[in-house]
Amino acid sequence: QKEVEQDPGPLSVPEGAIVSLNCTYSNSAFQYFMWYRQYSRKGPELLMYTYSSGNKEDGRFTAQVDKSSKYISLFIRDSQPSDSATYLCAMSGFTGGTSYGKLTFGQGTILTVHP
Amino acid sequence: KAGVTQTPRYLIKTRGQQVTLSCSPISGHRSVSWYQQTPGQGLQFLFEYFSETQRNKGNFPGRFSGRQFSNSRSEMNVSTLELGDSALYLCASSLRDRGSSGNTIYFGEGSWLTVV
Numbered sequence: 001q002k003e004v005e006q007d008p009g010p011l012s013v014p015e016g017a018i019v020s021l022n023c024t025y026s027n028s029a030f031q032y033f034m035w036y037r038q039y040s041r042k043g044p045e046l047l048m049y050t051y052s053s054g055n056k057e058d059g060r061f062t063a064q065v066d067k068s069s070k071y072i073s074l075f076i077r078d079s080q081p082s083d084s085a086t087y088l089c090a091m092s093g094f095t096g097g098t099s100y101g102k103l104t105f106g107q108g109t110i111l112t113v114h115p
Numbered sequence: 116k117a118g119v120t121q122t123p124r125y126l127i128k129t130r131g132q133q134v135t136l137s138c139s140p141i142s143g144h145r146s147v148s149w150y151q152q153t154p155g156q157g158l159q160f161l162f163e164y165f166s167e168t169q170r171n172k173g174n175f176p177g178r179f180s181g182r183q184f185s186n187s188r189s190e191m192n193v194s195t196l197e198l199g200d201s202a203l204y205l206c207a208s209s210l211r212d213r214g215s216s217g218n219t220i221y222f223g224e225g226s227w228l229t230v231v
Contacts, residue, residue, distance in 0.1 A: 036222070042225075043205055046220070046222075049219050101163040102163060102173070103148075103207075104160070
């Protein structure tokens, strides 16, 4: 079983919809949680960064972390065609010598927002 | 402020050859890490460097190696290339060291390697 599980989709929604993306994880040592957006043939772009549990909002994006359930979410409000991309969750922590610099990624969810 | 810069962007190599990829981190960032991305395995951690020292290594064979220079620039090398090494190789940089309270990691555009 993978440390981080993410539904690969694909997910197709109409413009203006609210999108919910989720990841579950098994390693309780994870403390930093990130969401990246990756367009085709580009590098991952950092969208949201959260430390420990709680919510964080940035414009149309909201990230939620529930460490008790080992579950993180990314919500996109008023989705736009330009949001069409692959969304990757990523996590890190300090476990037995492993540095924070090592990210463990989910498989990525392919999102298409159609006009 | 310039982002993470990787060169070359695209390259084609033959089985058995070796390849060296280069990464310049964001100015002021001292931690550099490398990842391999393939359709089947997704993004997988290769190794991380801080102050010219390898801090952590992923589960890859010894054919994959790296180093970091005093100016924080980094290179990774893959020797005796195999077809399965075809992938997008991503470099990432961050400001913080392990144990610090923050660790925001930024990625470059990657180097696309095709092994034929």
